[in-house]
Amino acid sequence: MRMSEGVEWALHTCANLAWVEPGDAVPAARLAAVFGLPAAYLNKQLQALARAGILTSTSGPRGGFRLARAPEAISALDVVVAIEGAEDAFRCARILADSPWGDPAVDYRATCAISQTMRRAELAWRRELAGQSIADIVGAVERRNPGTGERLRRWLTAARA
Amino acid sequence: MRMSEGVEWALHTCANLAWVEPGDAVPAARLAAVFGLPAAYLNKQLQALARAGILTSTSGPRGGFRLARAPEAISALDVVVAIEGAEDAFRCARILADSPWGDPAVDYRATCAISQTMRRAELAWRRELAGQSIADIVGAVERRNPGTGERLRRWLTAARA
DNA sequence: GCTTGATTACTCGGATAAGCTTTGTCCGAGTTGAAACGG
DNA sequence: CCGTTTCAACTCGGACAAAGCTTATCCGAGTAATCAAGC
Numbered sequence: 001m002r003m004s005e006g007v008e009w010a011l012h013t014c015a016n017l018a019w020v021e022p023g024d025a026v027p028a029a030r031l032a033a034v035f036g037l038p039a040a041y042l043n044k045q046l047q048a049l050a051r052a053g054i055l056t057s058t059s060g061p062r063g064g065f066r067l068a069r070a071p072e073a074i075s076a077l078d079v080v081v082a083i084e085g086a087e088d089a090f091r092c093a094r095i096l097a098d099s100p101w102g103d104p105a106v107d108y109r110a111t112c113a114i115s116q117t118m119r120r121a122e123l124a125w126r127r128e129l130a131g132q133s134i135a136d137i138v139g140a141v142e143r144r145n146p147g148t149g150e151r152l153r154r155w156l157t158a159a160r161a
Numbered sequence: 162m163r164m165s166e167g168v169e170w171a172l173h174t175c176a177n178l179a180w181v182e183p184g185d186a187v188p189a190a191r192l193a194a195v196f197g198l199p200a201a202y203l204n205k206q207l208q209a210l211a212r213a214g215i216l217t218s219t220s221g222p223r224g225g226f227r228l229a230r231a232p233e234a235i236s237a238l239d240v241v242v243a244i245e246g247a248e249d250a251f252r253c254a255r256i257l258a259d260s261p262w263g264d265p266a267v268d269y270r271a272t273c274a275i276s277q278t279m280r281r282a283e284l285a286w287r288r289e290l291a292g293q294s295i296a297d298i299v300g301a302v303e304r305r306n307p308g309t310g311e312r313l314r315r316w317l318t319a320a321r322a
Numbered sequence: 323g324c325t326t327g328a329t330t331a332c333t334c335g336g337a338t339a340a341g342c343t344t345t346g347t348c349c350g351a352g353t354t355g356a357a358a359c360g361g
Numbered sequence: 362c363c364g365t366t367t368c369a370a371c372t373c374g375g376a377c378a379a380a381g382c383t384t385a386t387c388c389g390a391g392t393a394a395t396c397a398a399g400c
Contacts, residue, residue, distance in 0.1 A: 001246075001250050002252070002343080004162065005254060005384080006383090008256065012256060012257070015274075027334090028334075034260050035259045035260055044384095044385090058333080058334085058392085058393095059334050059390090060331090060334085061392080061394050061395090062332085062393075063393080064333070076282075087163075089163060089250070090164045091163070091164070091166075091169075093166060093169060098196045099195050099196055111305070113298045113302050113305075114172045114298055117237055117290070117297075120293075124289045125286040128281055129278070129279075137275055140274040166345080167345090188372065189373075201348075202345070205374090205375090208375085220353050220354080220372050220373050221354040221371060222370065224353075224354075225373085
């Protein structure tokens with residue numbers, strides 16, 4: 001079980017965008033340059049975030065991406081779901097239905113004890129992620145390393161008018 | 162992010178083995194027949210469980226797999242780790258180190274706020290799974306469907322001497 | 323100087339390949355039980 | 362009838378292929394700022 005690397009990029013990029021002025025859009029290429037990431041591929045991930053309503057995108061000169069809403073209103077879970085999809089990692093294939101005494105009419109996703117156990121664990125995971133917002137993350141970083149936001153904002157908007 | 166289907170097979174199979182007499186070994190082919198699974202592939206998964214010390218394997222006639230210890234002492238997490246590996250789903254690639262002001266000497270897996278957030282969520286997931294044993298699962302099934310164990314035990318040992 | 327129009331550079335967006343993990347299959351090594359044989 | 366030897370079937374175990382998903386790249390459509398020309 002391996003989470004897409006795009007999740008890490010997306011979370012870091014959302015945090016970066018939380019630092020720039022709300023009105024300013026930053027191109028994917030510049031956001032990628034922060035970490036030396038392949039620009040086109042990061043762009044693809046940001047597209048997913050835009051489709052999920054986390055970012056808004058603008059084409060043309062002075063275009064780019066910006067947060068669609070306040071950092072307080074974007075949870076880590078929102079970002080993970082946008083990249084990885086909403087489906088659970090564990091997918092009950094209802095193999096109980098294939099056993100000699102299995103009933104094809106029963107929805108084993110709801111009754112199978114194993115499925116329930118796995119689901120409970122995933123819910124705990126989701127709850128934890130839902131409780132952390134981009135604002136929380138940004139705040140923690142600023143508290144540990146004061147000045148990070150200011151430095152990043154300047155770097156991201158350096159070559160701008 | 163998708164969990165291997167082998168996890169589901171392994172959990173169900175461990176539950177099934179918990180129902181047979183502790184001394185009896187059941188071949189992979191028979192365990193696979195319960196759910197109509199590809200025998201050779203299930204065998205592969207059970208090998209992983211054996212390497213992890215969850216099952217013991219015996220070759221030759223009347224051989225097969227059996228639980229290496231009491232169902233109470235096998236957690237769902239043990240099984241998941243045996244199949245999926247011990248690594249976290251989210252792997253911090255320390256991309257912060259590649260930023261213009263990143264320090265290659267810093268271990269960003271420990272300090273990065275995003276990495277910590279993801280890690281907390283995974284710990285919650287693991288805690289939940291560690292709290293559920295095979296015995297718990299088997300008990301829940303027997304409580305909901307009394308007689309399941311007896312029926313399965315007979316089916317698994319049907320063609321035996 | 324101001325308005326208007328064409329132009330140009332810039333940005334996202336989706337379509338298109340390469341790499342890697344997961345899934346699935348196969349045959350060989352080892353072991354056990356049983357059968358055959360001899361005493 | 363009992364012990365010994367041979368044999369044959371059975372089972373795991375790891376090596377070998379196919380499929381699907383993740384990662385990566387490219388070029389086209391659209392857009393907004395810019396520049397030039399005309400008023």
